[in-house]
Amino acid sequence: MLSTAWSRRTLKFYAGVSRRWLSNSPLGKVRRAPPDKILGLTEHFNRDTNPKKVNLTVGIYKDDHGHVTTFPSVAKAQRIVDSHEELNKNLSYLPINGNEVYSKRVLDFLYRESCPDNAELLDKDKISFVQTLSGTGAVAIASKFLSAFISKDVWLPNYSWANHQNIFSKNGFENIHLYSYYDLSSGQVMVEKWLQELEDAVGRTDNVKTPQAILLHACCHNPTGVDPTREEWHTIIDKIHELNMIPIIDMAYQGLESGNLIDDAYLLRMCLAKGGWSNGLYLCQSFAKDMGLYGEGVGSLSIVLPPAARVENKLALDSQLKPIIRSIYSSPPGYGCRVAKVVLSNEALKQQWFRDVQNMVQRLHGVRHKLYENLQWPDLVNFEKQHGMFYFTRFKPKQVNELKEKYSIYLTNDGRLSLSGVNSSNIDYLSTALGKVSEMK
């Protein structure tokens, strides 16, 4: 770049000042950022004219007709919100940290119903909570908070959701480490290797001055769909605890593993049972998938304080989260949280919601079974380890490309296949294509 003094003097000679900003401003030299890996593919898909095209990229649930539908429980809640004078007459700002009733209901759902053994955390006021813009917003705020006060080092699984790295690096984290998670050749989680890496890097305390954060997928690991078993989690949690790491639990798919929302909070339950996370435990939770409120941006961040923390500590945390939010977007959006609040507040609707999640998971399991019938790939139906909306094909980029170019079947570039896009009318076409492409060398 030209020095300011030089460029200023020189540019005075130009009569055609209209191009001036381009030559002295870095704005004119902004390079094109690569398109988002997942959402960019949807744009490509939309332009594809093949009538048989199948979009298996984005993690949005679709029914057997390929439609994005609203859960019956959510649709009822919407009607209540729309017709209810009290709920719908006020479109004022929400508080910075979110709607109070929403917060109370979500806290109860997460820490009383999902983790009954540790409900006293709520009674003793050990949880700092804010409503967030879905899971991304929760991770972003956790990232800003942690990097400002506690740690600029985070460990992410390899693989992980494509956006995780972007979120942490854009929100204050300086060092992003990857831990081995998924073995591409065996399709298994490499727990031993993972923990050994942590031990080697973090366990040698002489070179680690500050505690380091570690991101854990609560269930239905994205993109691989493969989670550690419960026994493996015990070992993992013990090691992380021993290394004084800071757990950040990303719970985007609660309910999509077993069909039971409560059961699927097992990682949170296990971590709370372990207890004593001296730098806090961070839960980033979203209703995008399990309530189908994707675009409405409904989620939460909670920070569970260690037992030794006092009320003042909790209030200090609350007060620090607010200016972070105030400077990004002031206050969260209202509509989606009103709907979620109604679902969580009304016992009948809540039961309906539990059934809705169960139905969704049943259909996804059915898709796995049917694909297994057609393809005989055993890990499709290994329900002990394979969970959620995604199936990781382990296809190489050229195979993914072949699917796209030859069959107009779209997976993400890492070979992740979203089962929700599979339905009765495309499953045979899809199975044939997958079978053919899997034989490619």
Place this chain on the structure above:
Amino acid sequence: MSQVGIFNGVDTLPPDALFDIKKRYTQDTRAHKVDLGIGAYRDNNGQPWVLPSVRRAEEKVHADKGYNHEYLPITGLPALTGGAARVIFGPEYAEDRTVSVQSISGTGALHIAAKFLAKFLPERTIYVSDPTWANHKAIFQLQGLNVASYPYWDAASKSLLLDGFLDSIDLAEEGSVFLLHACAHNPTGLDPTPEQWDAVLERLAARNHLALFDSAYQGFATGDLDRDALAVRRGVRRMASVSPVIVCQSFAKNVGMYGERVGCFHIVLPDQSSEVNSRVHGAVSSQLAKLIRSEVSNPPAYGAKIVGAILADKSLTAAWHADMVTMSSRIHAMRAALREKLVALGTPGTWDHIVEQCGMFSFTGLSPEMVRRLETQHAVYLVSSGRASIAGLNEGNVDHVARAIDEVVRHFYESKL
């Protein structure tokens, strides 16, 4: 090393002034309490008002067979971003060199501006008016940008310090960023005249500065969207040969959907060859997408669909314009009523500025002690700077507010003697 006390060093920050007023007001049990704090419109019964045009748009959106909660594109709903650009730029809209993305209302747009400037122009100083909206400085400072202020308001004469304003434009390092309130200046309610805007823009252009407009109240100054976009449109025209113009646009107030967080961030690139325009347009838009993806993935859908529907449908747009006239004329009437009552009470001081100011606020000139006494003695809540949200006044409470102001002014006036 024991980590037991690791959070003990975290300081408790003072609560956000505006949201804290709201909290104290809510807890106040006095029946005659009046909230003149946060800038949100209230009807003549002191109730939040959902615009009839919004109700119609909601019905339309819900009745749509394709209505669902699927993610919006990262850069937002095209019906919103395109419609919003046409509303703010009007005949000056140059689509080929305008990048528009959806933002989480005005704050979200300013935050995008801050992140974008911090990444590509980190050395530039951002100049904000003195005084300005309480959150402006924090938004830019938290991204590591240097923030300075330019003179704007003369408290003694309650008028614009145009000379000081222009001088600081001249003195600022070439290529600085000037944050300008597009209309209905917050908190003073005092805008430059069209001639004064021309003078400001002329100086900005002469110094190759960047103009960053914060448009949070379009329609609230005069009731007319076009008239309230005058500064932005003249700015875009004047700067087309000089530098990019950034516009942060909020629909919180003028559509009355405060909590739905609907807004847009626009960059109007300077007028160059179409080849350069198209390259920079694509590059800037890709960078913005990456930035949005790192914080919210994609913007909230519901409010965007409602505002998008209003902007896309002529009859809804017309209904919306009528709603805005309803709001701005009620506020106008309340300004007149308050001033008239203060004059009738013989309250010490002059009160003409209340009717001369525009938008939702009046910068009353009341001191922090007076504001405190208004709250403790009279249950009238406003910001300690003396900014009163006129939208909180109505026929049922304006008498009480006038008498309360009269009492506190006399209290301090007399105690000084």
